[in-house]
Amino acid sequence: MLLRIDHIGIACHDLEATIALYQKTFGLTVVSREVNEEQGVREAMLHVADGETGGSYIQLLEPLGPDTPVGKFLASRGEGVHHVAYGVAGITEAMEEVAATGVRLIDKAPRHGSMNTSIAFLHPKDVGGVLTELVQAPERDS
Amino acid sequence: MLLRIDHIGIACHDLEATIALYQKTFGLTVVSREVNEEQGVREAMLHVADGETGGSYIQLLEPLGPDTPVGKFLASRGEGVHHVAYGVAGITEAMEEVAATGVRLIDKAPRHGSMNTSIAFLHPKDVGGVLTELVQAPERDS
Numbered sequence: 001m002l003l004r005i006d007h008i009g010i011a012c013h014d015l016e017a018t019i020a021l022y023q024k025t026f027g028l029t030v031v032s033r034e035v036n037e038e039q040g041v042r043e044a045m046l047h048v049a050d051g052e053t054g055g056s057y058i059q060l061l062e063p064l065g066p067d068t069p070v071g072k073f074l075a076s077r078g079e080g081v082h083h084v085a086y087g088v089a090g091i092t093e094a095m096e097e098v099a100a101t102g103v104r105l106i107d108k109a110p111r112h113g114s115m116n117t118s119i120a121f122l123h124p125k126d127v128g129g130v131l132t133e134l135v136q137a138p139e140r141d142s
Numbered sequence: 143m144l145l146r147i148d149h150i151g152i153a154c155h156d157l158e159a160t161i162a163l164y165q166k167t168f169g170l171t172v173v174s175r176e177v178n179e180e181q182g183v184r185e186a187m188l189h190v191a192d193g194e195t196g197g198s199y200i201q202l203l204e205p206l207g208p209d210t211p212v213g214k215f216l217a218s219r220g221e222g223v224h225h226v227a228y229g230v231a232g233i234t235e236a237m238e239e240v241a242a243t244g245v246r247l248i249d250k251a252p253r254h255g256s257m258n259t260s261i262a263f264l265h266p267k268d269v270g271g272v273l274t275e276l277v278q279a280p281e282r283d284s
Contacts, residue, residue, distance in 0.1 A: 001169050004191040005147045005198045008226055010272060018270050025243045025269065026228070027143050048228070049146040051193040056147045079271030081223040084150055086168070086190070101167045127167065128160050129221030130152060 001094055003053035003087040006135040007045065007114075011070050011082040015042055015062035022046055022058060031057070032115050040068025045114050054087045054137055059114060083121070085133035091118040094134050098122060110136070143236055145195035145229040148277040149187065149256075153212050153224040157184055157204035164188055164200060173199070174257050182210025187256050196229045196279055201256060225263070225273035233260040233278035240264060240276070252278070 012018040022028045028046040035042050046058040061082055063071035073082055088094035091110045099105055104123040113119035117137045124131040154160040164170045170188040177184050188200040203224055205213035215224055230236035233252045241247055246265040255261035259279045266273040 002190050004193075005150065008147065008150065010270060012270050021270060025240055025245050048144050049193060049195055051146075051191060053191060056198070077219075080266070081226060081272055084223065098167055103167050124222070128152060128154050128163060130223055 001088060001097055003089060004051050005056055006054065006085040006087040006133075006137065007057040007059045008081060009059045009061055009083040009085065009131075009133070010080065011061050011063075011073050011077075012079050013062065013074060015044060015060055018060050018062075019044055019046070022060070028058060034114055035064070036112070036114075037064070038111070039070075040064045041070050043114060059085070083131035083133050085119070085135045088134050088136055091120060091134055091136035094136075095120050098134070103127060143230060143239060145231060146193050147198055148196065148227040148229040148275075148279065149199040149201045150223060151201045151203055151225040151227065151273075151275070152222065153203050153205070153215050153219075154221050155204065155216060157186060157202055160202050160204075161186055161188070164202070170200060176256055177206070178254070178256075179206070180253070181212075182206045183212050185256060201227075225275050227261070227275035227277045230276050230278055233262060233276055236276050236278075237262050245269060 030044050031047045032045040042062045044060045048056045061070050065071055103126040106121040106123055110118040110120050117135050120134050122132040172186050173189045174187040184204045186202045190198045203212050207213055245268040248263040248265055252260040252262050259277050262276050264274040
């Protein structure tokens with residue numbers, strides 16, 4: 001079902017400072033910046049590698065406020081890995097397959113993700129404590 | 143410098159149960175099992191995807207005891223993502239490049255990692271709260 005590790009979502013207090021850190025330390029470059037009001041984040045995608053089934057990225061996430069999911073995560077856990085996202089060929093089919101195994105979906109229908117993707121989150125309590133995201137990325141899979 | 147997201151290290155209480163969860167939910171299969179006494183873990187590598195510059199894996203980590211690094215992580219943070227590992231072409235050169243940017247290395251010399259790799263950990267406080275590992279995987283890069 002999984003095509004790739006699509007991205008690792010990392011929560012940070014200061015998006016620009018953390019972009020600068022990843023650029024300086026690892027030479028990563030930003031390929032997309034977005035504000036996602038629905039999810040309450042300002043975010044940047046940094047390209048790590050291409051692959052036969054889509055690329056891999058680091059997604060840096062700065063909350064738009066303390067009452068957002070990422071804002072609450074930062075308050076309780078501090079900066080660090082927020083979620084892990086896997087590429088899938090079809091988001092609806094993947095959601096159905098996962099739900100059939102008994103894992104709960106946070107999103108009942110696909111949502112808009114970074115770089116024109118369709119995404120859905122799975123409940124971390126059902127995936128060994130890892131907030132897990134499925135990503136269908138039509139533009140990156142072609 | 144970075145060739146790929148090599149693996150995501152996930153701390154768990156019960157390795158076999160978590161392997162079974164990832165197999166059932168996502169269809170992932172185990173390609174390697176090891177006990178690393180030096181790091182105090184029993185671990186399994188689950189294959190996610192191949193790539194032009196090496197594959198990507200999920201690494202499940204069960205501590206050998208409560209006084210190990212992963213045992214202490216579980217006690218304070220619970221199950222979840224423990225570290226993120228990036229593939230590099232040359233571990234020594236990558237360590238030098240990273241150290242030159244001011245990021246502290248936990249390992250002053252490369253250590254033995256899963257599947258005959260050479261690895262080094264970077265200090266999470268210098269990488270935005272993420273325990274970060276560099277991995278040179280000669281067998282996987284060829």
